[in-house]
Amino acid sequence: MSLQERLQHFKAVRHTGHGGERISLHRAMRTEPFRRLRWLEILGLPLLFNLLLLAFLPQTLAFWQAVTEWSIAATGVPAQLSRLEILDGRIPGLWLPWLDLPASVxxxxxxxxxxxxxxxxxxxxxxxxxxxxxxxxxxxxxxxxxxxxxxxxxxxxxAFSHSLPEYHSSCLTFVLTLLFLMPWVHALTFHVLEKPLWHKLALSGASLAYLLLEAPLHYFATALVLHYGSLLFMPLLFILGSLMMEVMMMIALYAWAMSWE
CATH class of the missing domain: 1.10.287 (Helix Hairpins)
Structure with missing residues (x-):
């Protein structure tokens, strides 16, 4: 047997199991081609969503204000709703809802x-x-x-210096930051894969739509807990019931998108 034949024999044995069957490559070792054109999706899609969000940011915050007003009317809670200017007024028209609702010790x-x-x-x-x-x-x-x-x-x-209005406003600020960061997280974890373009657009679009609608309802509900309960629940809500809920839902949407055919 020549040297070349021996090498071919060893290669065949290397991929053969003890029963004679061929050992297939494990999915963790598989690779897929990375086209240079994919850099446009990795960098372009999150930039596109950031620019769209920035362009419609006044309308987004106005929508949060309207949802909070509707929540106050629907629940009948004795709250006063005003507006808090963000970014020190450098961009006019950007106001976060300020929920003036008491919560006691x-x-x-x-x-x-x-x-x-x-x-x-x-x-x-x-x-x-x-x-x-x-x-x-x-x-x-x-x-x-x-x-x-x-x-x-x-x-x-x-000595507890945190109030309900500050907690409500801070949580909405966190979600607003997450709205800008989330498309870039998708760029590093989903857009690098060989997926159809509409999958990538749909994942970021669905995640943004969820956060935009969920945030004012979520944090108004936590405000009700603090108002009718007490500030005793604020540590628990902040650690396990605030931004962690949005992050877990983003992970769930990502897992759902990974299952799309």
């Missing part, structure tokens, strides 16, 4: 009821079966955050 009974509820959740986490281990850890995370808030408000209630 927890009362005696609110503090004790939250403490007892946290204790019950902690005990419940030990009764959950090992098959549902993530739920067990999630309940304990709730308890840890709320327990820290209870301890803080028990000893330093007057």
């Amino acid at each position: 927890p009362s005696f009974w609110q503090w004790w009821s939250n403490g007892l509820a946290g204790l019950l959740l902690l005990l419940l986490s030990f009764l959950i079966s090992p098959e549902n281990m993530p739920l067990r850890y999630l309940l304990r995370l709730f308890v840890i955050i709320q327990a820290c808030a209870c301890v803080y408000f028990a000893f330093l209630p007057a």
Whole structure:
């Protein structure tokens, strides 16, 4: 057998399993061609969405204002709605909704009821079966955050300097920043792949549309929790119920887009 024949034999054996079947390439090792023209999609699409968002930014903020006004009318909550100028007025006409709604420190009974509820959740986490281990850890995370808030408000209630209107405005500012960053995240994680152009447009478009509609409703709902509950819930809402919710939904939309044929 010549040297060339031996090399061909070794190559064939290398890709043959113990039963004689051919070993196919694992999907984690597969590659796909990267066309230079794809750089236009990677850089051009997020830039296009950023320019469109910047062009319609006054209308976007006016839409958030209208949705918040509708939410106040629908719930009948005693809130006053005004506007907060952003970017120090460098771009005229940019106003975020400012929700003037009071929220107080927890009362005696609110503090004790939250403490007892946290204790019950902690005990419940030990009764959950090992098959549902993530739920067990999630309940304990709730308890840890709320327990820290209870301890803080028990000893330093007057030192809590955050208010409900500031929390509402800050969360909307975070989402506004995410609206500009999200297309660039898609450029690094989705546009680099060999996907049809309309898939890439649809993913960024659906994500933007979701954030634009979800943000004012989401943070008005959290404002209601703080108003009818107390500031005791603000740490829990900020850590697990604010921007994390939008990020998780962006991940879900990305996973859905990856499944498109």
